Amino acid sequence: MKKMKKWIALLLTAAMTLSLAACGNGAQEPSASTEATPAADSSEKEAAPASEESAAEGEVTTLTFWSWLPTTEQSEKMIADFEAANPDIKIDYTRTEQSDFFEKLQVAMASGTGPDLFGMTTGSMMEQYAKFSVNMKETADEFWPGWENEINANAVSQCTTEDGTLAGMPLLIAGMTTIMYNKTLMDECGVDKVPTTYAELQDAAKKAKENGYVCIVAGAADDWVNSDWFVQTANEFENGAVYEAERGERQWTDECFVQTMQAWQNLFTEGIFEEGALGVATYPDARDQYFFARKALFFLTGSWHIGPSSPSNSEIQGTEIGNQGDVIGMAPFPSMSDSGEMLATSGVDVMVCMNKDCEKKEAAMRFIQYLSNGEGQQFWVNQLQGSPVSNNISYTGEIDGELQQQSIDEVNEYVKNAAGSRKLMNSEIEKAIQVAMQNVAAGADPAEELKTVQGIADAQ
Numbered sequence: 001m002k003k004m005k006k007w008i009a010l011l012l013t014a015a016m017t018l019s020l021a022a023c024g025n026g027a028q029e030p031s032a033s034t035e036a037t038p039a040a041d042s043s044e045k046e047a048a049p050a051s052e053e054s055a056a057e058g059e060v061t062t063l064t065f066w067s068w069l070p071t072t073e074q075s076e077k078m079i080a081d082f083e084a085a086n087p088d089i090k091i092d093y094t095r096t097e098q099s100d101f102f103e104k105l106q107v108a109m110a111s112g113t114g115p116d117l118f119g120m121t122t123g124s125m126m127e128q129y130a131k132f133s134v135n136m137k138e139t140a141d142e143f144w145p146g147w148e149n150e151i152n153a154n155a156v157s158q159c160t161t162e163d164g165t166l167a168g169m170p171l172l173i174a175g176m177t178t179i180m181y182n183k184t185l186m187d188e189c190g191v192d193k194v195p196t197t198y199a200e201l202q203d204a205a206k207k208a209k210e211n212g213y214v215c216i217v218a219g220a221a222d223d224w225v226n227s228d229w230f231v232q233t234a235n236e237f238e239n240g241a242v243y244e245a246e247r248g249e250r251q252w253t254d255e256c257f258v259q260t261m262q263a264w265q266n267l268f269t270e271g272i273f274e275e276g277a278l279g280v281a282t283y284p285d286a287r288d289q290y291f292f293a294r295k296a297l298f299f300l301t302g303s304w305h306i307g308p309s310s311p312s313n314s315e316i317q318g319t320e321i322g323n324q325g326d327v328i329g330m331a332p333f334p335s336m337s338d339s340g341e342m343l344a345t346s347g348v349d350v351m352v353c354m355n356k357d358c359e360k361k362e363a364a365m366r367f368i369q370y371l372s373n374g375e376g377q378q379f380w381v382n383q384l385q386g387s388p389v390s391n392n393i394s395y396t397g398e399i400d401g402e403l404q405q406q407s408i409d410e411v412n413e414y415v416k417n418a419a420g421s422r423k424l425m426n427s428e429i430e431k432a433i434q435v436a437m438q439n440v441a442a443g444a445d446p447a448e449e450l451k452t453v454q455g456i457a458d459a460q
Contacts, residue, residue, distance in 0.1 A: 061363045062090045066105060067119025068098040069172070069350045073314055074383060078376045082367060085375075089363045099222055099281050105129070116358040117367065120168050121224070122158045122348045124427030130167040133353040134361070137166040143365035150373045155389045158348045158421060167353055169368050171377070172386030174349030175303040175415030176228040176422045177333040183403060184326035185213060185297050195334040196342065198263075205272050208297050214274040216267070217290035218300040219282025220441060223434035225300065226264075228422050229333075230433055232345040234260045235419040236337040245457075246424050252454040253447065261436070261446030263336040268441050278441055294320035303411045304349050306330045307384040309404040329403030332414045344414045345422035349386045384408070387415065432456045 070078055072095055079091045094115070096104055102125060108114040109132045120126055136159070140147045148156070155170035181194055186204075189211045195201040205215035219225055234242040238256035245252050267273050274296065280286050282301070291299035299305075307313045308321075308328045316322035332342045352371060354364050370376040373390045381388045382397035399405050424430045436449035 060088055060090045061360050062092055063117060063358075063360060063364055063367060064092045064094070064115035065117040065352075065367070066094045066096065066101070066108075066115040067117075067350065067352070068096060068101050069119060069385070070380065071095070071315075074380070074385070078371075078379055081375055081379070082370050085370075086363075086366060089366065091367060097281075097283055098224070099283070112357070114355050114357070116355050116360065116364055118353050118355070120351050120353045121423065122351065122421075123423030123425055124430050126159065126167050126351070127161055127425065127427060129353065130161045130165055132356060133167050134356050134358070135165050136168050136354065139354060139361055139365060140166075140169065140368075143362050144369050147369070147373075150391055152389045152391060155348050158423075159351050162425060168351040169372050170348040170351045170389040171371050172304065172349040172380060173346060173389055173415070174386045174422075175344045175346040175411065175418060177232045177344070178301060178303050178305075178330050178411060178414070179216065179333055180291060180299040180301055180305060180308065180328060180330050182291070182294070182297055182321060182326050183329055184321075184324070185294065189213065189297065191297065194329070194331045196332075197334055197340050198266075198336055201272060201334045202270065204297065205270070209271060214290060214296035215272050216274075216298040216300055217280070217286045217296035218267070218273045218277045219280050219286040220268075220273065220277040220438075221279055221281045223431075223438075225282050226437045227424070227430055227434050228302070228345070229300070230260060230264065230437060231422055231424065232333070232343065232419075233263060233336050235343045235345065236335055236339065236341055237263075239343060239419050242424075243420055246426055246429060248457065252429075252457060253450045257450055258447050259337070261440050261450060264437060265440045265443075265446060278438065288319075292316060292319040292321055294324065294326070300333070302349070303330070303344075303415055304386045306407055306411055309407045310384070310399075310401040312398075312400055313384075327402050329401075330407040330411050332410070342414070343419040344417065345420055346415045346418035347422040348389070387412065426460075428456055428460065429453065 075093050075095065079093055083090060101119070105114065105118060109129070114132065120129055151170065152173070155173055156166065159168050159170050160166050179194070186194075189207040191204045191207055193200070195204050201215070208215040231242050234257060237259045241250065241254065241256050244250045245254070245257070268277065274280065274290065286299060290296040308316045309330055311322070311325065316328070321328065332344060335342045352368055354361065354368070358364055373392065377388060377390050377393050378396070380386065381393055381395055384395070384397070388394060395408070432453040436453055439449050440446050
């Protein structure tokens with residue numbers, strides 16, 4: 001009988017243990033290992049103490065993160081390093097090409113199934129999604145004391161909505177508009193230098209065509225590329241006019257904007273861009289099927305894409321330009337105005353927002369700090385993915401490309417002296433410009449299309 005009572009007691013204890021295990025939070029998993037993990041970097045050591053949200057000892061908090069950056073290869077390294085330094089946090093990362101990202105995010109947010117963290121652009125998209133996000137300033141103040149001294153103030157201002165809410169934390173700064181160029185193909189075609197004027201660009205296009213190449217491959221199916229180009233180029237025709245027009249201080253039908261639209265149309269009608277550019281996405285099509293495939297001399301992009309100026313850059317390994325050992329560089333987009341002045345626009349290339357429904361804010365802020373001011377930020381900067389937002393971090397990577405140092409210096413100087421922000425804040429105006437650019441590229445009259453843009457501005 002004593003033995004029977006003992007077995008009953010053991011069975012009851014086991015049942016209670018299983019019951020408690022079944023009641024655990026589904027977002028938390030048992031730790032996969034009890035081995036010692038590397039110490040966190042200095043930025044992570046300064047993170048705020050764990051809150052009540054922190055995972056219990058031996059459990060892992062899972063954070064969902066959606067974005068187009070980091071790239072798949074970058075994310076494997078960055079997330080692995082973060083998880084090693086933070087064994088109580090697991091990052092469930094889903095990457096989507098930027099062309100499809102916002103459609104996917106919109107559906108998820110509207111249904112209440114969005115991720116804990118998500119990538120975002122500044123400008124109109126930020127304004128649209130700010131309602132789904134925490135006030136990043138309040139959250140950072142709570143879990144990351146002193147963060148404002150660590151992060152570039154101009155970048156922070158670009159992540160702030162019209163009503164003064166910090167929608168997200170900036171991660172990288174980038175400039176528009178630049179061209180990646182293949183010096184090897186330029187030499188083959190007899191193009192002596194990277195064009196800096198439209199006349200030089202026309203000459204390069206003629207020589208490229210004679211040798212069976214595209215001059216500039218452009219992903220003109222992407223509205224974000226088009227409107228970025230418009231804002232940047234409009235500044236070259238009249239510096240600052242585009243921002244004045246957005247504020248309602250001048251007309252979108254003014255001559256400087258007509259000239260900008262006409263310059264855009266010329267890129268299509270005069271054979272500067274590839275045929276069918278309106279149907280080509282920047283990523284992966286323009287990049288992979290044209291420039292990396294050795295079919296174009298130049299690729300319309302931004303300063304974030306300077307990485308392939310290094311022959312050891314993983315992005316070009318296995319591509320035609322990588323296999324051929326082509327010499328790659330980056331330079332500002334040629335001036336489209338008679339002045340010959342090349343003026344960049346700059347802005348936060350990517351920011352990270354925290355879902356207002358996120359239940360693990362302390363853990364989420366640790367990951368944000370890693371990306372913006374820790375080893376994740378350093379890794380990104382050394383990958384030449386963009387300029388740092390951290391005041392404490394600069395490029396420390398190797399220089400192994402023939403044109404790499406020249407490209408870094410030239411592009412950084414271009415971005416440093418930018419005329420203004422690359423993004424407009426007014427989403428309706430930005431969309432109107434994007435539609436007008438698509439129509440102008442297809443042959444519509446630039447002046448007439450700008451009347452439509454002005455009509456939308458007048459109706460606001």
